Amino acid sequence: MAFIKTTEQPSNYDNLEKMSLTEILTSINKEDETVPLAVAKAIPQIENLVSEIVTKIQSGGRLFYIGAGTSGRLGILDASECPPTFGVSADLVIGIIAGGDQAIRNAVENAEDNPEQAWIDLMEHKINSKDVVIGIAASGTTPYVISGLQKCNENGISTGSISCNAGSPLSQTAKFPIEVIVGPEFVTGSSRMKAGTAQKLALNMITTSTMIQLGRVKGNKMVDMQLSNAKLVDRGVKMIMQEIPVSYEKASELLAKYGSVRKAVDNFTPTPLTSNC
Secondary structure, eight states, X not given: OOOOOGGGSOOSOOOGGGSOHHHHHHHHHHHHTTHHHHHHHTHHHHHHHHHHHHHHHHTTOOEEEEEOHHHHHHHHHHHXXXXXXXXXXXXXXXXXXXXXXXXXXXXXXXXXXXXXXXXXXXXXXXXXXXXXXXXXXXXXXXXXXXXXXXXXXXXXXXXXXXXXXXXXHHHXXXXXXXXXXXXXXXXXXXXXXXXXXXXXXXXXXXXXXXXXXXXXXXTTBOTTOOOOSHHHHHHHHHHHHHHSSOOHHHHHHHHHHHSSHHHXXXXXXXXXXXXXX
C-alpha cells in the first residue's frame, strides 16, 4: 500500500478568505472535535509504549523526545512540565529539537533535513540502552527524527514515535509507533493545528500515565509537585489539610518544614491526647 500523507491532503473547506469570522471559528472547532476520537483509536499503541517507558525508567533509564518545528516544541513543552508537576529531576524527561534551543522560538533553516544531527544531539546526553527515545513528526517523514531512531535501534535503545499519517517511514522505524490519524487540516498542510493537538494529547497521556505508574500521584493529587509560586504553595497546603486533620496554619508549617505534600503527610505525627485523670 502506497504511503499517503493525509496531513498534506487538501482541506475539507475552501474559500476560507470568504468565510465570516463565525464560520471560520466554527469550522476550526468542528475539525478539532475529531481529534480526541482519533487519539482514542491509538490507545492500545500508547499503552504499549508507556509500558516500555515505565519498565525502562524503573531500571534507571530516561525518556527523550526528538522532533523538529512544532513537533519538537511540543516535546520540549511536555518534558519541561514534568519536574514542576511531578517533582522529578530535569534530566528524567528530556526534549530535543532540531536546530537546538534557538529553534524553540525561531525556525532554523534546513535543521529537520540533517540526517546526522539527532544522534549527535542524543550523544551529548550520553544516551544508552536504558533509555527510551520517542520521535515526534506529524508527517512521519522528517529525516532528523527518522535517522535518530534508526541509530537508537542500532544501539539497542527502545524507540517510539508519534505521527499523524498511517504507515509512515517513522512508524516503520519505531519499535513502538503511535499513529493518530487526524486527516486533512483546516488550512491545507498546517499540521500545527489538528496534528499538533493530537500530538499534545498523546504526550499528555504518555507522561501522566507514566508518572502515575511510577507512584508520582497519590489519589488524584500531584503530591510531589514543585512549590514554585504562591498558588502552588496554597494548593499544597490544602492538599495536606485534605489528608490529615490540621488547620491551614499547621499545614503551612508542615509544608515549609518538609518541602513537599508527600513528605509533610508521611511525616505527620498526631499530637497525643492528654488525660485529665
